[in-house]
Amino acid sequence: MGTLFKIAWRNVWRHGKRTALTIVTMAIGLGLYIGMDSMLKGMDRGGLDNIINLTDSSVRVTTTTYEEERGSFPLDYGIEDTASLESFIKKDPRVLAVSMRTRFVGSMSNGTDAIPVMAVALDPVADGKVFTLPEFVDGVWFGDGGERQVVLGKGLAADLGLKLGDWVTLSARTRYEAQNADDFRIVGLINSTAPAINYSGVYLGFDDAEEFLELEGLRTEVVVKMEHRVNLKDAMADSDGLAAAIAREYPEFSALSFGEVGRQFLELAKAKSKSIGMIIFVMMLIAGVGIANTILMSVFSRVREIGVLRAFGFAPKEISRLFLIEGGILGFVGSIAGMVVGLGLDLYMIYVGFPLESMFKGMDLGLPIWGTLYGEWNPSQFAVILIVGVLVALISSRSPARRASRMEVTNALRFV
Amino acid sequence: MSTILQLERVTKTYRKGENEVHALVGVDLSIEPGEFLAIVGPSGSGKTTLLNIVGCLDSPTSGGVRYNGTPLGGLKEDQLSDYRKKHISFIFQSYNLIPVLTVRENVELPLVIERKLSKAEARARAEKVIGEVGLAGLEERYPRELSGGQEQRVAIARALVKDPYIVLADEPTANLDSRMAEEIVDIMKEINRTRGATFIFSTHDPLVQKHARRIVTIRDGSVHADERK
Numbered sequence: 001m002g003t004l005f006k007i008a009w010r011n012v013w014r015h016g017k018r019t020a021l022t023i024v025t026m027a028i029g030l031g032l033y034i035g036m037d038s039m040l041k042g043m044d045r046g047g048l049d050n051i052i053n054l055t056d057s058s059v060r061v062t063t064t065t066y067e068e069e070r071g072s073f074p075l076d077y078g079i080e081d082t083a084s085l086e087s088f089i090k091k092d093p094r095v096l097a098v099s100m101r102t103r104f105v106g107s108m109s110n111g112t113d114a115i116p117v118m119a120v121a122l123d124p125v126a127d128g129k130v131f132t133l134p135e136f137v138d139g140v141w142f143g144d145g146g147e148r149q150v151v152l153g154k155g156l157a158a159d160l161g162l163k164l165g166d167w168v169t170l171s172a173r174t175r176y177e178a179q180n181a182d183d184f185r186i187v188g189l190i191n192s193t194a195p196a197i198n199y200s201g202v203y204l205g206f207d208d209a210e211e212f213l214e215l216e217g218l219r220t221e222v223v224v225k226m227e228h229r230v231n232l233k234d235a236m237a238d239s240d241g242l243a244a245a246i247a248r249e250y251p252e253f254s255a256l257s258f259g260e261v262g263r264q265f266l267e268l269a270k271a272k273s274k275s276i277g278m279i280i281f282v283m284m285l286i287a288g289v290g291i292a293n294t295i296l297m298s299v300f301s302r303v304r305e306i307g308v309l310r311a312f313g314f315a316p317k318e319i320s321r322l323f324l325i326e327g328g329i330l331g332f333v334g335s336i337a338g339m340v341v342g343l344g345l346d347l348y349m350i351y352v353g354f355p356l357e358s359m360f361k362g363m364d365l366g367l368p369i370w371g372t373l374y375g376e377w378n379p380s381q382f383a384v385i386l387i388v389g390v391l392v393a394l395i396s397s398r399s400p401a402r403r404a405s406r407m408e409v410t411n412a413l414r415f416v
Numbered sequence: 417m418s419t420i421l422q423l424e425r426v427t428k429t430y431r432k433g434e435n436e437v438h439a440l441v442g443v444d445l446s447i448e449p450g451e452f453l454a455i456v457g458p459s460g461s462g463k464t465t466l467l468n469i470v471g472c473l474d475s476p477t478s479g480g481v482r483y484n485g486t487p488l489g490g491l492k493e494d495q496l497s498d499y500r501k502k503h504i505s506f507i508f509q510s511y512n513l514i515p516v517l518t519v520r521e522n523v524e525l526p527l528v529i530e531r532k533l534s535k536a537e538a539r540a541r542a543e544k545v546i547g548e549v550g551l552a553g554l555e556e557r558y559p560r561e562l563s564g565g566q567e568q569r570v571a572i573a574r575a576l577v578k579d580p581y582i583v584l585a586d587e588p589t590a591n592l593d594s595r596m597a598e599e600i601v602d603i604m605k606e607i608n609r610t611r612g613a614t615f616i617f618s619t620h621d622p623l624v625q626k627h628a629r630r631i632v633t634i635r636d637g638s639v640h641a642d643e644r645k
Contacts, residue, residue, distance in 0.1 A: 003521075003528045010516035308512040311473060312574075313501025313529045315494050409473040413508065 004318065008325035011298060012333075019330065022294045026334030029283040030385050031341025034378075037276055038346045039354065041376035044269040045232060046369035048262055050194040053132045056261045057223035058239045061085065061246055066220055067254035073103045073118065075175040078218040079253070085222055088249055094227045094238050097129035100219035102209065106172030108152070108202060110160040117156065119172070119202035121209030130225040133203070136192035139164045143187050148208045150184035154191040155199035164189055170202070174214040182212055193371040284388060287334065288396035295327050296400040306404055307412030316405035323401035324394055331393020335386045342385065349375025419485075420581060420614055421447040421470060426479035428465050428637075439465040441637040442479065447616065449581070452608045454628035455618045462637040463618035464586055470616060471504050471584045472496045501530055505575035507585035507617075511567040513559040519546060519570050520555040526578045545573045549603055565596035569603065576607055585617035589624050601627050 012019055052058055062070065066077035079085060079100075086098045102121040107114045124142040128134045133151075134141035142149055150168060162168055164186055171181035184204065190197055209215055226242065229235035239257035246255035259266065299306070306319055314322075353372035428440040439462045447453060455463045468474035469481060472488055480489045483503065491499065505526065513522050520542050527538040546555055549569040559567055568588065575583050585604070589597035601624050608615050617624070625631060633641040 003525070006521070007514065007516060014516055304510075304512055305514055308506075308508070308514065309529075310497070311471065311500060311506045312526050313497050315497040317494075410468050413473070413512070 004322050005325055008322055009329060011302070012326050012329045015298070015301070018294055018297065022290045022330055023334045023337050025290050026287045026331075026389065027337035027341045029287055030335060030338025030389060031345060033276070033280050033283055034338070034342025034381055034385060035345030035349060035375070036279065037378055037381050038342075038349045038375035039373060040269075040272050040276060041378050042349060042353075042374045043369060044266075044272075045376045046193060046373060047265050047269075048232065048258060050192075050369060051258045051262045051265070052235075054192055054194045054197055056256075056258060057130050058226040058235075058258055059089075059224040059243050059246065059255055060258075060261060061089075061222040061224070061250075061253050061255045062220060064252060064254045067256075073105050073220075075102070075104055075173070075213060075215070075218060075220075078102070078220050079222060082219050082222060085246075085250060085253070089222070089224055089242070089246065092226075092242055092245070095224055095242070096227060097126070097225040099123055099126035099130045099223050101127065101221040101223055102206075102213075102215060102219055103221065104172055104213060106170055106202070108156070108160065109169040109171070110162055110166075111169065113160060114171075115156065115159060115200075117152075117170075117200055117202045119170070119204065121204055121206055121213065121215065124205050127223075130223050133190060133192065133197075136190050137188040138191065139186070139188035141188055142205050148182060148184045148212075149187045149205065150208075151188035151190060151203040152186060153198040153201040154189040155195075156201065157186065157189050159199070162186060170204075170212075172213060174212075175216065175218060176214055178214070180212060180214075184208070191371075193369050195370045198370060280384075280388070284392045287331075287389070288392045291327055291330050291334075291393045292396040292400060294330060295323055295397045296403070298326060299323060299400050299404045303407065303412045306407055307409050307414075310407075310409040311413065319407075320401040320405035323404050324397050327393045327397025327401070328390055330397075331390040332386075334393070335389030338385055338389065339382050342382065346375055346377065349373075350377060418449065419446045420449045420483070421445075422482040422485075423466075423470070424480050424482070426466075426469060426476045426481065428462070428469065428474070429477045438637050440469070440476070443634075443637070443639055445632065445639060445642075447614060449614055450608065450612045451630055452605065452615045452628055453617070453630045453632060454625050455616065455632050455634060456620070456625055457634035457640070459620075461634045463634055465637075466634065467584045467586050467616065467618055470582070471506060472499055501526075503581050505578065505580040505583045507568070507571050507575045507583065507588045509587040509590045511559070511564075511571045511591075513567055513570055513574070515559050518556050518558055519551060519562070522559070522570055523573045523577050526574060530578055542573070542577055545577045546570075548576075548607070549573045564591055565599065568592060568596075568600050572600065572603055572607075576611070576613065579611060580613055582614045582616065585615065587618055587620065589619065589621050594623060597621060597623060 063077045063079055069077065082100055089095055089098050100123060104119055106117055106119050108117045128141060137151060141151060150170065166186050167183045168186055169181055169183050174180050190201055192198060226238050229238060236259045240259060243255040243257040246253060309319060353374040356373050357371050423443050423445040426440055426443040430437045430439055443466065455466060457463050469476050480487050523542040523546055524538050527533050527541060533541065543555060546552060549572050551566060551569050589600050592600060604615055605627055607613060619625060630644045632639060
């Protein structure tokens with residue numbers, strides 16, 4: 001095997017340009033695959049992070065009736081004993097903060113145009129401990145009292161031609177179905193990583209909402225911040241665990257982990273991973289054809305050499321093995337090169353990121369995230385690349401290797 | 417004297433398009449151990465076909481070959497590889513060294529294929545034979561760094577390193593100038609004398625023919641003359 005490997009190894013590098021071309025093709029294809037996987041995983045992670053940090057929190061609790069009616073965000077079916085629920089949730093040591101929210105639908109107007117909005121009434125201080133919205137605010141995340149204040153998405157403000165400090169009219173039905181409208185001063189504009197918030201998010205404090213919506217203490221959602229976990233699976237396990245504990249203790253409540261909230265999103269991610277499977281299939285097909293072609297050219301350029309080896313006693317299967325080893329070496333080196341390219345792309349995506357916002361300013365890409373898209377580290381893909389790369393190389397080399405092993409020795413020796 | 421190779425009514429017919437080409441027609445030949453035998457004849461007379469059949473690189477259409485009394489007909493591909501590995505070596509007109517292997521590695525190759533000796537033993541044996549063909553000091557060179565004569569010496573060393581019973585050489589001096597051809601034949605003769613290996617070589621070269629102790633002339637696929645000196 002040592003000599004076979006030696007001959008194979010040196011033959012691989014004998015036609016440097018041909019080999020380099022095959023390896024570069026593999027490296028680019030496999031590297032791009034790793035980079036793309038990192039980007040999609042990053043998008044998935046970013047989307048789930050948005051659910052946790054900006055829209056729904058680690059665990060979202062509502063009454064079961066509210067959850068059934070949630071599509072219309074009714075100002076009804078609130079959580080009556082929030083204190084008991086909050087106290088139970090806080091017993092979990094992984095819980096960092098708890099807050100209440102009340103969602104409602106309304107319409108926002110600049111005096112000329114009106115846009116339907118999904119608004120949230122909240123406690124700015126408590127909510128700021130559960131969500132990271134204040135980090136994305138231009139202006140302030142609610143200032144000291146006096147006038148009615150509202151914080152809204154920067155995109156929404158732009159659509160209405162509004163800026164910080166402007167007054168805006170918000171209209172909505174109160175808890176008792178009365179139509180109400182009032183003016184609010186824009187104190188903050190949000191430009192977050194969640195496009196939905198940027199283009200339709202409206203937030204006001206409970207102080208103003210109580211009177212505006214006649215809430216009388218109505219709280220429709222309890223939101224929970226849990227400890228940050230680097231590994232998404234760990235974070236999901238924590239969230240699922242707490243949601244299950246709440247559901248056991250309070251059967252009248254619907255406690256949804258962020259995994260359940262983002263179920264549709266995760267299903268989409270699964271579909272994406274299937275499509276990326278197709279991409280790797282196509283890339284491997286291209287790599288396989290490249291390797292088969294390289295090995296076939298190698299067979300044709302070494303017909304006499306094959307004849308000599310056969311004359312000195314190499315069995316046909318040893319000739320076949322020689323070319324399979326060459327294919328294996330190409331696959332291995334190509335995969336390693338692909339891993340290096342992929343690692344470079346991964347590191348760039350993870351630490352620098354892809355500037356979605358500056359590259360696609362003002363465009364709706366339909367993505368679940370906005371701002372900078374960061375990649376996600378996925379070491380298992382590197383192992384997959386290596387194993388699949390070598391396997392594809394071996395399979396692709398099989399036919400030319402068999403062809404070499406079946407050559408008539410006399411024809412091979414006559415070949416010039 | 418015993419016979420190492422016995423060809424019995426060997427016929428080889430090729431199809432070339434619509435036509436049949438009779439490369440060998442009923443060749444009978446007995447070869448004894450230690451012979452230094454030249455096969456001569458015009459181009460296309462069947463010399464190379466005869467060598468290929470003796471070396472089990474090709475099989476006869478009819479008739480048979482016996483090696484030490486054992487018929488070689490009917491052996492499977494792997495068994496034929498094994499026969500070549502153990503008993504026969506080849507020297508080719510255009511040397512046919514493996515370009516990615518050094519002189520030493522090329523010479524070691526038959527031993528590596530045979531797998532009888534350890535790595536160190538194979539290396540020592542190869543270096544000894546390289547010395548015998550006058551290439552000591554060039555062990556680590558690659559074929560592209562050698563002259564034609566040096567390449568053919570490497571090919572001879574490669575053929576002899578496993579102490580084969582039979583060495584088959586197809587026009588071994590055809591690509592060499594007369595001085596180099598003389599040197600190569602001298603080496604072959606010396607090895608034939610000292611090691612007792614049977615040399616069967618095809619040639620057109622009268623210079624080489626004069627060294628042969630037996631000359632078999634092939635014409636139109638048949639043995640036309642068989643003279644011993």
